[in-house]
Amino acid sequence: MSATIHVENARKHYQSGDTTVRALDGVTIEARPGELIGIMGASGSGKSTMLLIAGLLEPPTEGEVFFRGERVSCPGADLDRLRAFRRRNIGFVFQKANLIPFLSAIENVALALKIDDVPKRAAHDYAEALLVELGLGHRVDNRPARLSGGEQQRVAIARALANDPPLLLADEPTAALDSVRSRHVMELFRTIADVRGASILVVTHDPRSVDLFDRVYEFSDGKIVATSRRTAPEALAAH
Amino acid sequence: MSLALKDIAFSPTRFILTVLGVGFLITASIGMVGIYRGIVDDAMLLVEKVGADLWIVQGGRQGPFSEGSSVRADLDQRVAGVAGVTSARRFLQVSQQFDAPDGVGQMRAAIVGLDYPKDEGNWIDLVAGRSIATGHFEAIADETIGLALGDVVRLNHDDYTIVGITRQMVDLSGDGILFVTINDAMEIAQRRSSEEVLLTRAVMDDAGPEAALSPAANKVAAVLATVDPAADIAAVRASIAAWGDVNVMSRADQRDLLLNQRLWRLRVQILAFTGVLLIVMTIVISLIIYMMTLEKLHQIAMLKLMGARNSLITGMIAQQSAAISFLAFGVGIGLAKLIFPLFPRRVVMAPDDITYLFIAVAVIAACASLIGISRAMRVRAQEVLA
Known part of the structure; x- marks a missing residue:
């Protein structure tokens, strides 16, 4: 089975005055269907840059990005034209839920479907089903301001899942949550990977959920310094 | 689901205050144009209503409205004796x-x-x-x-x-x-x-x-002559003017004197002020739309990240701009109808002027939208992470 996403030897260099910042320096990662991948590392280690490149939001300075075996990004690629591709294939979840404040929970989720031209009624019904599945059946008509942080994050996950994307990218999704809610969110990702067969890349600082990951990439100074599998989470937890 | 309407419904007080503010600006613009029209109409009132074809005034003068004029009270008998009068x-x-x-x-x-x-x-x-x-x-x-x-x-x-x-x-x-x-x-x-x-x-x-x-x-001040429609008005005018002690002016002459000499500076001043008001209105509406766009940059970035087409984002901005402008136009008209009858001088709300103002407001709304849209288009999806 080919990888959902495969980033090959990606480099991302920024020019800051006379200095060249090597945000990413020859990184190769991949995620297969049903895999929950952790990306860990200190601040500035290149985790978020990796996510931008994998999410087709930034082209790499060097290297290539393959989606289900097909090259979708390379240096100088015009990623704006991949907006429709991103809409159908990649879901995003961030530290902040980034919900549209003037829309209710169900409208936030349904918006992702309407953007993809799903008819209004069908979008509404599917959004409701997703929210119910994520335990938010009683909150569908609430606006984000009326939801707790954990609930907002679950709505954001429902929105990311709305188009049933094969790839889900999450950048510090639990950073603003307490340990119990963090665990719930990570377990949710695990379930989504298992049940829906989606590939999920999660950037996180939190070592308490490493047992849920199939594989963890440890980043430092723009490079992968360690890779570990689910069978040995304790070693990474000690990091 | 209209994102623009949802956003408006989310903070109705702010929207209402914005519409009221722009509405008052439009009322002021209607007022300026209306005062101008009122002054012109008032100035023309006697000239038009009294129905004289020729005004016989003091010789060497262009009275009685633009200059003083004084003629003998029995001049009317001389004028009445002219063929064609x-x-x-x-x-x-x-x-x-x-x-x-x-x-x-x-x-x-x-x-x-x-x-x-x-x-x-x-x-x-x-x-x-x-x-x-x-x-x-x-x-x-x-x-x-x-x-x-x-x-x-x-x-x-x-x-x-x-x-x-x-x-x-x-x-x-x-x-x-x-x-x-x-x-x-x-x-x-x-x-x-x-x-x-x-x-x-x-x-x-x-x-x-x-x-x-x-x-x-x-x-x-003057003698007003009505000329037989069958008579040659120019000939009648020439024969009276030939007396030498009077000046003969047509209705068009009086109209021209009033509009282009007596009231010229006032007209230009009012029109200039109307222009200033329209510029202020353009800036205010543009600023409002621009600020509303700035406040939504993060959401716009999120929409782009979700793969929303540009039309969804431009539509949201344009619809809000249109909603503010056209509702404000309605409010402006309503306030004008309510307030201006209480003014000491006549404020004429001519349908043509209202139509032109509506077109001006539509153009202003379009320009304001373009400014907001151009800012929104520069937002990159990855700014969600900022």
Whole structure:
């Protein structure tokens, strides 16, 4: 089975005055269907840059990005034209839920479907089903301001899942949550990977959920310094 | 699901206040244009309503509105004798300050003489009462003067009873017109103090009886001639002008003098101020839309991240801009209709002007949208992570 996403030897260099910042320096990662991948590392280690490149939001300075075996990004690629591709294939979840404040929970989720031209009624019904599945059946008509942080994050996950994307990218999704809610969110990702067969890349600082990951990439100074599998989470937890 | 409407519904108070603010600006613009139209209409009122084809005024002058004019009161008989003239009426207008009927305070009016009985004032639009029916001491007053039917006012040394009321019949400066007969108007025009009478009597011994008369005695401002439609108006005009002691002006001449000379600076000033208001309105609406866009940059970035088409984002901005502008236009019209009738001078809301203003507001809304849209288009999806 080919990888959902495969980033090959990606480099991302920024020019800051006379200095060249090597945000990413020859990184190769991949995620297969049903895999929950952790990306860990200190601040500035290149985790978020990796996510931008994998999410087709930034082209790499060097290297290539393959989606289900097909090259979708390379240096100088015009990623704006991949907006429709991103809409159908990649879901995003961030530290902040980034919900549209003037829309209710169900409208936030349904918006992702309407953007993809799903008819209004069908979008509404599917959004409701997703929210119910994520335990938010009683909150569908609430606006984000009326939801707790954990609930907002679950709505954001429902929105990311709305188009049933094969790839889900999450950048510090639990950073603003307490340990119990963090665990719930990570377990949710695990379930989504298992049940829906989606590939999920999660950037996180939190070592308490490493047992849920199939594989963890440890980043430092723009490079992968360690890779570990689910069978040995304790070693990474000690990091 | 309209994102624009959802956003508006999310913070209705802010939206209402914004619409009210822009609405007041539009009201001010309507007001400026309306005041301009009102001044022009008021200035043209007598020229248009009185229905004269030719104005015979003092020689070498362009009266009676742009310059002073004084001709002999019997000039009308000379004019009436000219071939092609069907009627000749004397015209006199004087501004007068007089005591209110109740004795408290003073009133001000432009007194216009009707050449009764040749001119019974049938061209005057009455809203109450009747036209003048006797040769003396009856008057028709515009409601802006503040007089009512049956009121008696003292002008010079005589009492005049108000028998008719008009609406929106004012002179160039906005004073309500008080119509009296031409003989009464001439009498009122030569108002003199007792001291002045005594002085002229003293002079009379030396200079003869004519010196005792006021300079305004037996004088009118102009004679208004109506020309037979079958006659050659240019020939009639030339034959009167050939007398040499008078100047002959057509209705178009009077209109041109008023608009392009007497009122020129005022017109330009009002139009310039209207222009300034439109520029302010453009800046304010643009700024509002731009600020609303800035506040939503993060959401716009999120929409782009979700793969939303540009049309969804531009639609949201354009719809909000349109909602603000067009609702504000409605509010502006409503406020104008509510407020302007209370203004001391006439504010004319001509349908053409309202249409042009609507077009201007639509263009302003479009420009404001473009500014907001151009900012939104520069937002990158990855700014969600910022």
